[in-house]
Amino acid sequence: MATSLAYRLAPYASVASDLDVDAVALVPGPNFMRAVQHSFSSHERPFLLVIPAHGPAAALVPNLELGSWDLVGFDGAVFDWRDQDGYNAAFAGLTKHLSISSLAVEGQVMRVFVHHALKTAQPDLTIIDAEREISALRMIKTKADIAAMQAAIDLSERALSRTLASVKLGQSEKQIEQMLVQMLFEEGADDLAFDPIVAAGDGSARPHAKARQDYNVKAGDALLIDYGARKDGFCSDITRTVFLDHVTDEGRAVYDTVLRANLAGLAVTRAGVTAHEIDDAATSVLEASPFADRIRTKTGHGLGREVHEAPYIMRGNHMILPAGTVYTNEPGLYEIGNFGVRIEDDVLVTEDGYETLTHFPKDLTVLPC
């Protein structure tokens, strides 16, 4: 059942009230998408939706987007601007109309040029970064959100199965990445959730490695694949690490440690747990192992419309996870110059515990190639 725009904007007005600021501003991105249920991009054109704590919302819209904006069903004031005229007059009109003195923005989405345009239009406007509070509204997923994410995950796992079945010694990381990407789209992806990581051998030790044209996978390599698809606005984010042809004792021991860390994070997961507690459970396993000096990352992050969103699963983050949160459980161990292992599941927090939305096997896998 589609919800009304007013219903979807109301929580942002509450965020403004809670923060004791006059309004919340959204720019195109995941929160904007959640609020208006239509996808807009911004590029070099400022685009702004302002939801006051009290009173009607207002928008600043590039003129060429007005036809698309009509679909949103917005009945507040709209300040549009054309490329030839620039946007300063529209910002001046918007701020005059709103008559506010403080504004909460999404610090990880809004870019500096929009911040500058707001300050130019109203130099005494106080702008605070409320990324956490604004994006927290996306943390509890609806059934429809979870269904979209499950579809993204299912198609991603089908693509990974097919890719691993096609891996041969001597292929470059880049070739394997291209197979994976093509299969993701064949399986129905709307888009990639992010540039996949396909990293073998020493490349697997770099958590955010890029696939190399000039590295051909060889017997004994760890092959780490971290990838995701976007489907109906939601992301999957999955990592599996397999070994090619054979695995050393060191590889086996590292893999086993990472898997135990992943399972320890899952074991403490239920509604009411804190992000800190999950990271602590997983990271403690890594720390107690002989490979403690190979820890380089936190355990995970929230997943939804964005591939990285709240809650960030790390020690010191005492945010409580409610039922309906989806997070990635992705402990890893990385030794630069040697190899790395990461195992990443997408996990739905439930009242009683958790449900892993990822179902791809996690047993140590040695591909015969």
Next chain:
Amino acid sequence: MATSLAYRLAPYASVASDLDVDAVALVPGPNFMRAVQHSFSSHERPFLLVIPAHGPAAALVPNLELGSWDLVGFDGAVFDWRDQDGYNAAFAGLTKHLSISSLAVEGQVMRVFVHHALKTAQPDLTIIDAEREISALRMIKTKADIAAMQAAIDLSERALSRTLASVKLGQSEKQIEQMLVQMLFEEGADDLAFDPIVAAGDGSARPHAKARQDYNVKAGDALLIDYGARKDGFCSDITRTVFLDHVTDEGRAVYDTVLRANLAGLAVTRAGVTAHEIDDAATSVLEASPFADRIRTKTGHGLGREVHEAPYIMRGNHMILPAGTVYTNEPGLYEIGNFGVRIEDDVLVTEDGYETLTHFPKDLTVLPC
């Protein structure tokens, strides 16, 4: 031939000098990529490369990226930070080390949370938006840049040919989009340059329409496809509008007007022309037609590592285009509720004139379906 990092950073030091600021800061994005020749993403983690007008550069790097950062060959000071510790200490270390009082940033790339972190570390730091000056360094394309862009364009055109050959009446816009996307990857795309626009009938009148699940293309529709691929870091951006089964006299007249505008923009293109002059040449054709009230956009924008970059091809922008600039020539006419037409080429500015990198036919096309 690979160039050294010092060689690639020097122009940013010159930008700082020219602007009379102490340094330029780059964050992951197209300028960062150009400077370090490796792709990094940022998400929720600040990542900063600071190039002073005089003296060595310094960087603020998320700890988990250090393994990838090693590949860059950077020999300046690096301030890294771990998720569990937060990034404020690293910003404090960086600003203390740099000892600068003013900093030029990319206003369309840097996000507000990084701006805030800089101001928190050094409240008296003056931050100016130098997006235009910093990104202008990407405007003149090298031979390697153009070769990558040509590869992106060629594969995109092959995918469009195959897609149009498969269009059937009754397919949804979304189905056509999915065919196109799959064929782009089959033809070798690394990624989509942006979410494609596949819009028929009244949808074609929205310049940034999204493909609809619930609109099936029908005889007489205009079908507008605006799409692009990414290859080796560079983008294509192409639009063609075709008619399905038959075309009305109005459709024919509008198409003819847009095509004449496209050609008029090309006709004035050569090194030394201004962005204003190209837009003026194209838009004057539209204005002189019976469809002047359907103008909604400027003529185009630069194309390269980003799908929208300088120079913006619009009246009032008197920036001179040097040889080596690549821009999109994409006039259009849009009547909300009726239909729209856009024709978009990717154009390389040369000393003597221009070369269209796109070669897909522009004659009025009526698909038999």
